[in-house]
Amino acid sequence: MIPAPFDYHRPDTVEAAVKLIADLGDSARVIAGGHSLIPLMKMRMTDIAHLVDLQKIGALKGIAIDGGTVTIGAMTTQHELIGSAALGSAAPIIREAALQIADPQVRYVGTIGGNVANGDPGNDMPGVMQCLDATYHLRGPDGERTVKARDFYEAAYFTARADDEILTAVSFEVPVGGQAYVKQKRKTGDYATAAAAVIIAKSGGNCSAASIAMTNLSDTPVWCEAAGDALVGSSLGAADIDNAVDAMQAVINPQDDNKGPAAFKRHAAAVILRRAIERATSRA
Amino acid sequence: MSKMHIKLTVNGKPVELLAEPRELLIHVLREELSITGPHIGCETTHCGACTIDMDGRSIKSCTVFAAQANGANVTTIEGLGTPDGLHVLQTMFKEHHGLQCGFCTPGMITRAYRLLQENPDPTEEEVRFGMSGNLCRCTGYQNIVKAILAAAAELNAVKEAAQ
Ligand SMILES: Cc1cc2nc3c(=O)[nH]c(=O)nc-3n(C[C@H](O)[C@H](O)[C@H](O)COP(=O)(O)OP(=O)(O)OC[C@H]3O[C@@H](n4cnc5c(N)ncnc54)[C@H](O)[C@@H]3O)c2cc1C
Ligand code: FES
Ligand code: FES
Numbered sequence: 001m002i003p004a005p006f007d008y009h010r011p012d013t014v015e016a017a018v019k020l021i022a023d024l025g026d027s028a029r030v031i032a033g034g035h036s037l038i039p040l041m042k043m044r045m046t047d048i049a050h051l052v053d054l055q056k057i058g059a060l061k062g063i064a065i066d067g068g069t070v071t072i073g074a075m076t077t078q079h080e081l082i083g084s085a086a087l088g089s090a091a092p093i094i095r096e097a098a099l100q101i102a103d104p105q106v107r108y109v110g111t112i113g114g115n116v117a118n119g120d121p122g123n124d125m126p127g128v129m130q131c132l133d134a135t136y137h138l139r140g141p142d143g144e145r146t147v148k149a150r151d152f153y154e155a156a157y158f159t160a161r162a163d164d165e166i167l168t169a170v171s172f173e174v175p176v177g178g179q180a181y182v183k184q185k186r187k188t189g190d191y192a193t194a195a196a197a198v199i200i201a202k203s204g205g206n207c208s209a210a211s212i213a214m215t216n217l218s219d220t221p222v223w224c225e226a227a228g229d230a231l232v233g234s235s236l237g238a239a240d241i242d243n244a245v246d247a248m249q250a251v252i253n254p255q256d257d258n259k260g261p262a263a264f265k266r267h268a269a270a271v272i273l274r275r276a277i278e279r280a281t282s283r284a
Numbered sequence: 285m286s287k288m289h290i291k292l293t294v295n296g297k298p299v300e301l302l303a304e305p306r307e308l309l310i311h312v313l314r315e316e317l318s319i320t321g322p323h324i325g326c327e328t329t330h331c332g333a334c335t336i337d338m339d340g341r342s343i344k345s346c347t348v349f350a351a352q353a354n355g356a357n358v359t360t361i362e363g364l365g366t367p368d369g370l371h372v373l374q375t376m377f378k379e380h381h382g383l384q385c386g387f388c389t390p391g392m393i394t395r396a397y398r399l400l401q402e403n404p405d406p407t408e409e410e411v412r413f414g415m416s417g418n419l420c421r422c423t424g425y426q427n428i429v430k431a432i433l434a435a436a437a438e439l440n441a442v443k444e445a446a447q
Contacts, residue, residue: 001308001327001346008288008305008351031352037328038347041306051305053352079341085291103417105332105395109348188416189330 003041006048012056014139014168019180021164022141024050026034027158029251032075034116035106036123060113060168063087071171074113079104081112091172091195093179097128100181103189116149117167119157122191126153127215128181130223131197134172140165177201177209178283182276184268186259191214194268196276200231202284207231212277216259217252217269224248227273235279244277245270290354294319295363306349309343310334310351313360321361321390325419332418335391336360342398344417361390364397372442373397373435382431385420392418396432404443405436 011017021028027049031037040046054060060075063084070090074083078098081087088095101107101115101124116136127266129136129149136147137160147160150171154160161167183195195215201208210228215221227247235242255264287302292315294338301316310327313319313336325333327346334346337359365371376382383389387443392415399414406414411432412425420428 003306005304005306008349010351010354034349034352035329035347038349051349051351055352064302096372102398103332105335105342105344105417106329108343184347 001042003038004044007050010051010053010056012058014057014059014166017052017054017057017166018139018141018164020027020050020052021166024052026163028052030054031107032117033077033109034113034114035102035110036114036118036120054113054166062199065090065174068174069171070174071169072112073169074117074167075111075115078102078107078110078115082107090174091132091179093128093131093175093181093199094125096179097124097181097183100124100183100185100195105233106189112170113167116152116170117159119153119159121219122158122216123220123221124181124183124192124195126217127197127213127221127223128194129170129172130170130213130221131199131211132172132175134170136161136167137169137171138162138165141245144168150223156219167198169205175199178280180276180283181278182272182279183215184272188258191259194254194265194272196269196273198273198276198280200277200280200284202236202281205235207234207236207240207281210244212248212273214248214252214269214273215275217254217265219253222248222252224251226250230278236277240282241274245273248273288351288354290350292353292355293358294359303350305349307350307360308346309336309338309348309350309353310345312353313345313358318363319360322394323387323390325387325391330419331388331391332395333388333391335395335418337394337398340398340401342395342417359394359397361394364393371397372438373400373432374439376431376435377428380427380431380434382423382428388418388420388422392420392428396435399432400436400439405440406433408433 015132060073064071081098134149184193197213199211205243210231212227213223227244230243323333325331329433336345
């Protein structure tokens, strides 16, 4: 399993990396942890003449919590997300999701930037980012711009990021309420059959805000606005949760594959969403 | 494409070699450096037989390019113990029958080494979770878990005695 030949570059600043990609053109690709990209390259499913490795760019690393805003550098690994006590208290859903990604070896190298930029609907962080209403920071030859996680995903492996842009960070406001990421997978280390990211805020016994996103049940992650709306103002009773599950079913579009037929995935999605709502509520 | 000049520290020794950037670290270790402890089980990032320790992290060396590893500090099973001076983990795998065919063992022990560095006194559940990137087709895992817990206890006893 040897990939096609390529030239390797290891710039040490974001500016240098952006310039390299602009100069090298289409055939250049960024590599972060490589744990989505290298498997594809081994199967020769990509056409890459230049790899631009971001590992040496210190500015892309680290977690900052400033006032109410959390900013995570793109090259922060899943292992580092799990190990950050500050992040664990500001947004425990990230730690809960990261612990369900792959296995320890993959988490030592897989990055949050790679996970959200990749565009594979199986990745877990995009749904979490949509649930948190996160912002992605992109840097290209024309400078910086931001895109909301909820607007970023167009189809499998197609995102709002232009080929000459690097994702430098994700940021979001510290969420209010209980959070949960619940994932159904066939075995340890597998991508989700169905997963749900849920945040629920309560006030006076009723739900005051809710955000719901689903993983691997369409060709993109799906933020289910109507499912959250179905809970807001309710007492989070069984009928309210049924309404949220119905609203979620209306916007997902699972396909038959080796994880099971679409009908089974819909069943799993309902079970997982109920569990995630219950868990988030118990933590709210 | 031309070869790259690559420098590594492997099991404490500096090594330099020429490799194509696309060469995988596992191939460099096994074929260029004759370090055959790390095995190739799946070559698809699933089995963990190729696990090495790189800059203080457990890494599947079938999923790292030689070019990415340039400058790294690598430890393989060869660097953990010798036939005359087994690492405690190796002794405990032997005593608790933590291996049958032995194919997964170098990866298992190298991963367990890092696990115990990070968590010297793990619970059984933490061992199972921490070892979930390594597959074994023989033992059923029970004795691997026992061996790692026994090694942790032994290492902690030695540490306590020294204090
Ligand atoms: C066995 C196995 C199981 C896995 N299971 C899961 C799982 O359950 N859930 C899950 O979410 N993931 C899973 N993964 C994927 C893993 O989490 C990847 O590490 C992650 O998806 C990509 O992160 P990376 O840093 O390795 O990115 P890379 O593989 O380096 O890059 C992925 C893609 O994103 C692009 N990219 C990377 N960083 C940037 C950036 N900063 N700016 C612009 N583009 C960028 C690359 O060009 C590439 O196209 C699994 C992987 C393996 C090998
Ligand atoms: S050979 Fe590397 S994970 Fe199996
Ligand atoms: S001992 Fe044979 S695969 Fe583990």
